[in-house]
Amino acid sequence: MNEKQRLEAQQVESTNSSDKKSAKDYSQYFETVLQAPSLKDAKKRGKEEVKYHSDFQISEQFRNMGDGRKFYIRTYGCQMNEHDTEVMAGIFMALGYEITSTVEDANVILLNTCAIRENAENKVFGELGHLKTLKKERPDLLIGVCGCMSQEESVVNKILKTYQQVDMVFGTHNIHRLPNILHEAYMSKETVIEVWSKEGDVIENLPKVRRGNIKGWVNIMYGCDKFCTYCIVPYTRGKERSRRPEDVIQEVRQLAAQGYQEITLLGQNVNAYGKDFEDIQYGLGELMQEIRKIDIPRVRFMTSHPRDFDDRLIEVLASGGNLMNHIHLPVQSGSTEVLKIMARKYTREQYLELVAKIKAAIPDVSFTTDIIVGYPNETEEQFEETMSLYREVGFETAYTFIYSPREGTPAAKMEDNVPMEVKKERLQRLNSLVNEMSAAAMKKYEGQIVEVLVEGESKYNPEVLAGYTSKSKLVNFKAPKTAIGKIVKVRITETKTWSLNGEMVEELVEVN
Numbered sequence: 001m002n003e004k005q006r007l008e009a010q011q012v013e014s015t016n017s018s019d020k021k022s023a024k025d026y027s028q029y030f031e032t033v034l035q036a037p038s039l040k041d042a043k044k045r046g047k048e049e050v051k052y053h054s055d056f057q058i059s060e061q062f063r064n065m066g067d068g069r070k071f072y073i074r075t076y077g078c079q080m081n082e083h084d085t086e087v088m089a090g091i092f093m094a095l096g097y098e099i100t101s102t103v104e105d106a107n108v109i110l111l112n113t114c115a116i117r118e119n120a121e122n123k124v125f126g127e128l129g130h131l132k133t134l135k136k137e138r139p140d141l142l143i144g145v146c147g148c149m150s151q152e153e154s155v156v157n158k159i160l161k162t163y164q165q166v167d168m169v170f171g172t173h174n175i176h177r178l179p180n181i182l183h184e185a186y187m188s189k190e191t192v193i194e195v196w197s198k199e200g201d202v203i204e205n206l207p208k209v210r211r212g213n214i215k216g217w218v219n220i221m222y223g224c225d226k227f228c229t230y231c232i233v234p235y236t237r238g239k240e241r242s243r244r245p246e247d248v249i250q251e252v253r254q255l256a257a258q259g260y261q262e263i264t265l266l267g268q269n270v271n272a273y274g275k276d277f278e279d280i281q282y283g284l285g286e287l288m289q290e291i292r293k294i295d296i297p298r299v300r301f302m303t304s305h306p307r308d309f310d311d312r313l314i315e316v317l318a319s320g321g322n323l324m325n326h327i328h329l330p331v332q333s334g335s336t337e338v339l340k341i342m343a344r345k346y347t348r349e350q351y352l353e354l355v356a357k358i359k360a361a362i363p364d365v366s367f368t369t370d371i372i373v374g375y376p377n378e379t380e381e382q383f384e385e386t387m388s389l390y391r392e393v394g395f396e397t398a399y400t401f402i403y404s405p406r407e408g409t410p411a412a413k414m415e416d417n418v419p420m421e422v423k424k425e426r427l428q429r430l431n432s433l434v435n436e437m438s439a440a441a442m443k444k445y446e447g448q449i450v451e452v453l454v455e456g457e458s459k460y461n462p463e464v465l466a467g468y469t470s471k472s473k474l475v476n477f478k479a480p481k482t483a484i485g486k487i488v489k490v491r492i493t494e495t496k497t498w499s500l501n502g503e504m505v506e507e508l509v510e511v512n
């Protein structure tokens with residue numbers, strides 16, 4: 001926008017100051033200024049074809065936008081968000097910005113948010129409150145909110161009403177538009193909002209700045225079509241759409257060539273990979289079959305949905321090699337009745353059948369899971385079914401949560417009728433079982449030699465190194481720093497509930 005347009009825009013604002021709607025309508029001057037999310041639109045799942053864009057590039061006019069400026073991104077939530085942050089950092093760097101680790105030093109601050117729990121949202125609003133002082137001291141500072149929270153209408157409305165220090169809000173489908181959004185935020189006095197509620201496309205070739213050079217994340221698909229009744233993700237991340245196998249394979253090959261030791265294939269529901277392809281029959285099993293041929297020592301995937309976990313995938317996982325023998329398989333409840341209310345689309349029996357099938361094919365497999373306690377209508381007997389299923393599967397650990405309603409989800413309309421003290425008591429009982437079974441799983445490692453991918457110094461003691469086994473068990477041990485980034489053999493000398501202690505036996509030169 002040139003100066004003339006800017007002055008005209010200001011004039012429009014002042015002449016229409018009594019007319020709030022037109023005062024904010026800058027759309028004739030900007031490419032996009034106010035495009036707010038709509039939950040109603042996000043619920044729609046049309047037959048519209050997924051579009052693949054591989055022509056991302058930084059427009060000439062934005063190339064030096066970041067010269068002399070620094071950016072800071074705070075990330076909340078899951079690995080998908082962590083990986084989105086890597087992409088946004090890549091875009092910032094391509095624009096000429098420098099990275100900084102403190103908000104005080106930053107010219108642009110982004111909060112990459114998570115909407116999964118109300119608690120996570122409150123943290124973000126708290127952080128925005130703190131940033132208000134900084135914005136007052138430095139009005140030229142840009143503050144942005146992105147990620148899943150920004151896909152929610154209520155959040156955007158709250159920001160517009162209460163958090164005027166926010167300069168831009170953009171959604172999970174708009175990350176590739178960051179250069180344009182920044183440009184408009186610099187030019188506009190209004191909060192720039194760009195949140196597409198459309199089902200989503202696949203954008204390739206986005207720059208990335210990966211955190212670390214040992215483990216890497218690779219998105220294989222986006223979105224979710226499952227609509228579990230407690231979950232906001234299908235509304236915030238759009239419909240299920242898979243990246244083309246050749247693009248995924250090429251990215252994994254590049255990471256292997258750069259010396260990465262482990263990759264995790266990411267998606268909200270990775271087992272649905274390929275279901276949206278119309279021209280080829282290709283699922284996660286086929287993709288893993290290709291990836292297992294690539295020279296990268298460890299390959300993982302998350303998150304799995306039991307319903308889409310098919311026989312082909314089990315067959316490929318059973319062939320081992322670089323495919324890890326640890327499966328995170330969220331069950332959420334052990335009661336068929338509760339699973340039905342959750343709309344998980346499987347029964348207790350079907351889940352157990354799947355576990356039995358996987359165990360038969362991969363005898364050495366370990367399972368971990370996610371569980372919600374105190375779902376609407378959950379009875380004591382139904383909760384006990386979760387406890388018995390936990391024992392029956394022999395989970396090695398779990399992420400456990402008390403149910404709390406998320407605005408915009410179907411469950412939020414159900415009566416939250418399990419009293420909080422009952423929920424807490426159930427969670428405590430479940431957690432005791434989780435601890436007991438985790439400690440028992442760890443005990444089996446006493447005296448064993450395990451392979452550990454060494455990630456760095458222990459958080460609590462720089463003299464000690466820390467890393468993970470193939471089954472994702474944390475191991476602390478003394479070894480020279482040269483072991484960092486390698487897979488080494490460690491003899492376990494002590495087992496705890498959540499970690500193992502040991503001593504290095506030898507450095508592995510090569511891992512098959």
Ligand code: SF4
Pocket residue numbers: 224225226227228231232233234268269305
């Ligand atoms: S599978 Fe269910 S819980 Fe997982 S992201 Fe989709 S809707 Fe949410």
